[in-house]
Amino acid sequence: MTLEGSKKKNYVIDTNVLIENPNSVLALRNGNENNIFIPYHVLMELETLKNTPKLRHIVSQVITSLIENRDHITFIRNGNSDSPFTHIVDNYILREIETAQDIQDPILVTNDRLLQLQASLRNIKSEELRDSKPFESESQLYTGFVEEPRNAPPNSFLWRDGKPVMLSPEGERPIGYVNDVWNLKPRTVYQNLALELITSGHVDLVSIQSEAGFGKTYLALAAALYLVLERKEYDKIFVVKPTIEIGAKLGYLPGDIAEKMEPYMKYIFDLLVKLHRQRPANKVFLNPNDEALRLNVKKFEILPLGYVRGMNIENAFVIIDEAQNLSRSEVRALLTRMGEGVKCVCLGDTSQVDNPYLNEANNGLNWIVRKFKGFSNYGHIVLKGDRSRGPITDMVLKSKL
Structure with a gap:
């Protein structure tokens, strides 16, 4: 030719x-x-x-x-x-x-x-x-805050007289209180507003961007326990972590899928146990009195991305961890699995992209913010502040190591 x-x-x-x-x-x-x-x-x-x-x-x-x-x-x-x-x-x-x-x-x-x-x-x-390249790190540029209410995306925030105001579809809502979720007290105003988005009934999808150490996963897990076990708004909790390498080797590991996934999701399990110790979450474990706790998959399930692809998820609280390592097509495939009665929280840090085919601007978390900002049932926030996981993490973040 x-x-x-x-x-x-x-x-x-x-x-x-x-x-x-x-x-x-x-x-x-x-x-x-x-x-x-x-x-x-x-x-x-x-x-x-x-x-x-x-x-x-x-x-x-x-x-x-x-x-x-x-x-x-x-x-x-x-x-x-x-x-x-x-x-x-x-x-x-x-x-x-x-x-x-x-x-x-x-x-x-x-x-x-x-x-x-x-x-x-x-x-x-x-x-x-x-x-x-939707925008240069869109999930960082749009922090969830706006300068004025005119033409502001639904569920964004603005500062008024030193206090945050949520611009919900029903009108302005001053946030002059501190959310107490599963005995977890937010350490910063941004964590408090993240909990506000997650626990708001009209918000179906929330994305949270931050560097390491600002408590994204801990907040999401606490809110999940609160909404599923205390308020009983959902029947079950799912956690999906896209970056896990799931291959044939998984099949050789003993036990059910939760046990197979345990080596890859240990930090999720450790955070869950920490929350359980500050307030009992007995129903998410098979036997909460056992020294070696095991998950009750009827209430809490950790899944690889491939398992979700063929599912229809309903009446559940879904946490998608490390969303920055999802491609645009994976985001589409994953979110289209969400049926009726689902609250979905997407967590990520676009400065920590491990997928070799993605970058800081072209990744799943950015695509979520770019495409959903403006929908009345979506909210996004960037966590920041002076205190993070601990004093050493604080030094790393302040020094920009």
Whole structure:
């Protein structure tokens, strides 16, 4: 296929773009306005990634998209495309673009900034997928506070006479009191407002952003126990942590899913036990009098992301931990599992992204804030203050170590 003289743009798509958004081929085609090229080494990299438990389902979506758009994709390769040296796959992708004589003015679409630099050194144009960077760390820029009530997002806050006021859909609500949830007293005004969002009946989805040590998970667990065991508004608590590596090895571990997950979620369990000791939460344990406490999965369940994908969750309090390590498609897949009577709290820190295919701006927590800000049943807040987990953590945060 010769494209010389065509006014269409010629996009060459990198692996990380396909993983971040399996529908990127369709988006970049823009009907039939543009041409799509995929280097053969991208297919080789997908072949490797499909065996990665965390990415297997995403790769499957990518492959489906490639098959559905096969007639609109040109795959490019050269004589070295079968090289087994996948650790330098980026070099082979660039070489395949260079040797593709029938592409006029190719544009490499990649979210990999190092690959963008390598491409520029070879005089190959590159750009990010436009839909991959919603805002520069949106979940940090929008703190949950506004300057004035006019056109403010629902469930945001403003300061008035030194006190916070919640701008709920029903009207302004001064927060001059301290929430006491499961004998947990908030240490800062921001923790208090986070509890206000979580315990407000009209708010179905809450996202909380903060650096380590500001008590996101502890607050969410305390609120979960309060709403499930004391107020009985929900029947069960689910905790999902997306970053856990769930693979075949899990099947060899003894016990049920809660026991299999225990090594990966120990800190969640430790926080739960701490809350139990300050106020008994007997129903979440099989036998609260045992020295070795075990979870009662009828009331409290810790699940890997893959288990949630096929579920329909109803009448439950759901905590999604480390949401910054979810991709946009994973956020969509996870939140569409939430049925009637669900309160969902998403926790994260966009400065601690472990997923190699995501970054501080392009991650699940940012997408939640970007897409849901303005809905009447959604709220977001950034936790901050002078006191965090303890004096050593305080020093780390203040010194910006």
